[in-house]
Amino acid sequence: MISNSSEAKDQPGAFAPPKARVSFLKRRQALGWLRQISIRLTVPLVLIVIWVIVSEMELIRPLFLPPPGQMKQAFENLDSLLPQAILTTTTMTLTGFAIGTAVGTLMGLIMAYSRIIREFLGTVFDFLRPVPVFALIPLFILWFGIGRAPQVALIAMGTSVILGVTTLEAIRNVPPIYIRAALTLGANRRRIYRTIILPYIIPHLIGAIRVSAAASWGLDVAAEFMGSQQGLGYLIILQQTYLRTSGIILLVIVYSILAFITDMVIAFIEAHITRWTERRTSGGIVASIIGLA
């Protein structure tokens, strides 16, 4: 009945590049990848070179910084213990992280949803928020003993505080216009939470989720230091007792890789659930200014 040809022209994809240009673009893209990889690897490579030079020239005692050659030996020493330790540590960290993220987000949502609950829990929440979770480790061990449960609880607590605060703050920033629109369309409070507030805050929570994922690995190390009979953190303490510096470095690298993979997975998931966000359309100079390209 009504056409909108005058508006149809500014749709994306209306102008497809000619074929010759496509292959040119592909080649440029491939070059771009090479360039990117080499840029990304420069700093790690330089650091390794410095490491080799420093230890070859014996500028630092091997006890403090072992030569790279010793890493292989360290790996052989720990080889048989690593799989089990990685499994234990990863399970505990991710469990604590998952519980903490869920509980924290839920707490934030509930506190925004209900004024009574907010006033009821608000004071406790405000008190707990600035407490350094690491300081609670000895208490947790005293109360719950050594074992997986207190460690998971500790990680969950650290994570949930971060997520709780961020969620509450993100909800307060939901533009009122969306809520007004939903109200006039007949939505009730519950539906508004499910269909407006939740989708709106998710992209705003991703940053906090990534921060708390990283913090989870840190909390896990600390928890394992304090009392544990298995896991990567426990192995680090073991290496320290025998003064095996190379073993410590190896285990730290393992931790880093695990944390890195977690972060990549979160970033991947984010890209899929926030397809609607405005920044996906940023290109050119805008993208370069806000650090997207």
Add this chain to the structure above:
Amino acid sequence: MAQQNREPGQPKIRLEHLFFGYEKQFVIEDFSLEINDREFVSIVGPSGCGKTTLLNMIAGLLQPTQGQIWLDNIHPDHPGPDRTMVFQSDAVFPWYTVEQNIEYGLKATQKPRKERRETVDRLLHLVGLEADRKKFPRQLSGGMRKRVDIARAMALQPKVLLMDEPFAALDVLTKERLQEDFLDIWTSTPMTVVFVTHDLEEALFLSQRVVVMSRNPGRVEKVVNIPLIHPRRLVVKTSAEFQEIRRDLVEVMYAMHGGLEAR
């Protein structure tokens, strides 16, 4: 299909001595107006005179400090699907696709799936966005997003449609096209429309009655009937009759604001 039975019926909306203040001062002061069933009324006034505030009160999003609003025979103290709204700023939900946006109110009011499908299809056709149903709002132009907004508000078949400067942010061509399209839609749908704008020409072209609002305090300055017959086409804007009414109203607005705010 033109539904020409647009003689004044019973008043659909009655605003009686409305007062509203956000802080100490009243923004709306002693505002009274009756709007008939299936009427197309425009409210014109300079920005900041309280047009959005007034619509929010009719929508049930704000409660008047004093005075009464009647919708048929009830006081609407809460938003309801019988009065939907097209907002001044972009209010299409960016996380939903075009069709999900249009379906939103139908889901909220628990319409059965089959009815939802049919209504969404009908409205997509009505606003000419069938090809874009799976797109996200960020992939659309401003004019297309406004079409989504209008379709979303109309999906519930409201008795009253409240429109808050819906076309103000658009370029002239898109705007005029949407004005004409929207008039067609209104002609074929039994709806009372309260259309707020700061654009006098837009108000004259669209509506049967124009209410000129004053600022500080916001109240009714003048009410004018527009005798041009519907359906109207854009060319009517160049007619002598149209220009004459326009001249009269411009004078009213100049007199009101010392020539600064009116256009």
